[in-house]
Amino acid sequence: MTRYLLRRIAFLALTLLLASLLVFTITNLLPGDPARIMLGREAGPAALAEAREALGLDDPFPVRYVTWLGQALQGDFGTSFTTGEAIAPLVFERLGNSMRLAGLTLLIAVPLAILLGVVAALHANRWPDTLISVTSLAVVGLPEFVTGLILIQLFAFGLGWVPANASIAPGATFAEALPAMVLPAITATLVMLAYIARLTRASVAAELTRPYVRTARLKGTSHGTVLRRHVLRNALLPTVTIIAISFGWLISGLIVVENVFNYPGLGRLLTFAIDRRDLPLMQAITLAAVTVFALANLVADVTYAILDPRIRLA
Amino acid sequence: MTPATATPPRARTGWRTLRSLFATPTSTVGVVIVGVFLLLAAIGPLVVPYQPNEQLLTARSQPPSLEHWFGTDRLGRDVFSRVVAGARDIFLLAGGGTALAVLLGTLTGLMAPTLGGWWDEITFRLYDTLLALPALLLALLILGTIGPSRSSVLFVIAIAYTPIVARVVRSVVLSVKTRDWVAAARLQGESLVWIVFREILPSVLPALAVESALRFSYAIFLVASLGFLGVGVQPPAPDWGLMVAEARNYVFTTPWTLAFPAAAISLLVIAVNLAADGLGRALQGETR
Numbered sequence: 248m249t250r251y252l253l254r255r256i257a258f259l260a261l262t263l264l265l266a267s268l269l270v271f272t273i274t275n276l277l278p279g280d281p282a283r284i285m286l287g288r289e290a291g292p293a294a295l296a297e298a299r300e301a302l303g304l305d306d307p308f309p310v311r312y313v314t315w316l317g318q319a320l321q322g323d324f325g326t327s328f329t330t331g332e333a334i335a336p337l338v339f340e341r342l343g344n345s346m347r348l349a350g351l352t353l354l355i356a357v358p359l360a361i362l363l364g365v366v367a368a369l370h371a372n373r374w375p376d377t378l379i380s381v382t383s384l385a386v387v388g389l390p391e392f393v394t395g396l397i398l399i400q401l402f403a404f405g406l407g408w409v410p411a412n413a414s415i416a417p418g419a420t421f422a423e424a425l426p427a428m429v430l431p432a433i434t435a436t437l438v439m440l441a442y443i444a445r446l447t448r449a450s451v452a453a454e455l456t457r458p459y460v461r462t463a464r465l466k467g468t469s470h471g472t473v474l475r476r477h478v479l480r481n482a483l484l485p486t487v488t489i490i491a492i493s494f495g496w497l498i499s500g501l502i503v504v505e506n507v508f509n510y511p512g513l514g515r516l517l518t519f520a521i522d523r524r525d526l527p528l529m530q531a532i533t534l535a536a537v538t539v540f541a542l543a544n545l546v547a548d549v550t551y552a553i554l555d556p557r558i559r560l561a
Numbered sequence: 562m563t564p565a566t567a568t569p570p571r572a573r574t575g576w577r578t579l580r581s582l583f584a585t586p587t588s589t590v591g592v593v594i595v596g597v598f599l600l601l602a603a604i605g606p607l608v609v610p611y612q613p614n615e616q617l618l619t620a621r622s623q624p625p626s627l628e629h630w631f632g633t634d635r636l637g638r639d640v641f642s643r644v645v646a647g648a649r650d651i652f653l654l655a656g657g658g659t660a661l662a663v664l665l666g667t668l669t670g671l672m673a674p675t676l677g678g679w680w681d682e683i684t685f686r687l688y689d690t691l692l693a694l695p696a697l698l699l700a701l702l703i704l705g706t707i708g709p710s711r712s713s714v715l716f717v718i719a720i721a722y723t724p725i726v727a728r729v730v731r732s733v734v735l736s737v738k739t740r741d742w743v744a745a746a747r748l749q750g751e752s753l754v755w756i757v758f759r760e761i762l763p764s765v766l767p768a769l770a771v772e773s774a775l776r777f778s779y780a781i782f783l784v785a786s787l788g789f790l791g792v793g794v795q796p797p798a799p800d801w802g803l804m805v806a807e808a809r810n811y812v813f814t815t816p817w818t819l820a821f822p823a824a825a826i827s828l829l830v831i832a833v834n835l836a837a838d839g840l841g842r843a844l845q846g847e848t849r
Contacts, residue, residue: 265690266690388831389823390786390802518791
């Protein structure tokens, strides 16, 4: 197990290293001069030269990359072009908000999706299955920005149950932030729900056709016991991986959802940074998101290996 | 599994793929709806009553009527004309981007495992790295840097989906590479290019068809999301996502300006999914 874990962590480090190189390369494709973007159109040549010097823009690409990466590893993401303040505290605060929202979403989405998937598989090709698959298809077709806007209309403006603007005060506790987080979390849930439910259904349905299920039933084991002790234990294993894969969707979904609800997370900050062409801020946000995504994959792989010894022995 | 055979599954694969689109009632519905959208995209500008950006100053914020089927927005633009014009954009950007991704993904996915060694390693290391970024994040990072435009949206879709297509193609290639008919072709002294395109490619087609359809449905979402976030197609273009974003503050006064473009996105995505689903079911037996 330790060897497996070490191998996975080394792989994670490599992935992050390559991803950081990719992020840095992309953000340096910019046609034009970051110094000019930072200072604006009126800046004189002397000021531009000074800014280029301060930003290290005159150094060759590899030198700039290594410098940037070295500072990032020490938690220093530079200063924002827009606000002139240090980026790291801002990004970490917003990351915390996004993680809260992601956590709440997973808390709703995962049990619900598994329940729906199992129910659909147990009633394969009968009405509960059809109902679930038709509903999830309809949900798949709804972009999260449309679902979000509809939910705001219904529950914020119509019924007045929750605030329409999901901005939360800095330093608010989870309980204080909860009312503002409910609608965004439900919207993001819909993004993942159909996907996880569908794959869970396929997995459980496939497991039900295995010969051992019939053997157990013929032995006189009750249907419920076969399901609990045998089928679900095997069939829900891939769900761990499915959840990790859909974490990527969750990140994409949250970027949109946070913008619909004006929720102060990383996704909202990213569109802010893009609007102002704030390159260091964009780099820091992307790196943070990539790291979280990679860690989620690592956690899923390790969980899978703990649950299924065949993986780590292979 | 049939016993070892020296004949690859070639010929009429394309035709069978086409026919299997109509294999089930639901996939037929999907294909028909996609067809209607495609037709609108092709001939739309000829049949719509107004230019997408034409402002009828005497008819602002009109509810749907016989004259304006989908109503008009607060600038007096005919929503039906804009939705139809947006269909062309969606097929050009999401469809074009997907096509590019399928082309690049197929070529590299076929060549990498065939050439093997370093080539395979470098290509797929790059693809894995690209996949470390969720699609929307990658798209935002690129568009945020090079600036939003129609061609950059197309480019971004191609970049985001090439690795996934290549992965699917590669997995099929690896599974058929050792089959007898490939060995037979090699023994006959046929060239590598011939083997890849005539012997291996036909086996890849079914999986590729399903994957392309799925990618297209995601690409529609991606284009719409980018438009909604204001980093994709720029105003005043009749982009569906952009139209939803422009309408969001007027949901109470002119709900139709939001409802119709939103419905267009949903309908097209659902239809593409139905078609992909039918395709997958019909071709399932052929991929093994």
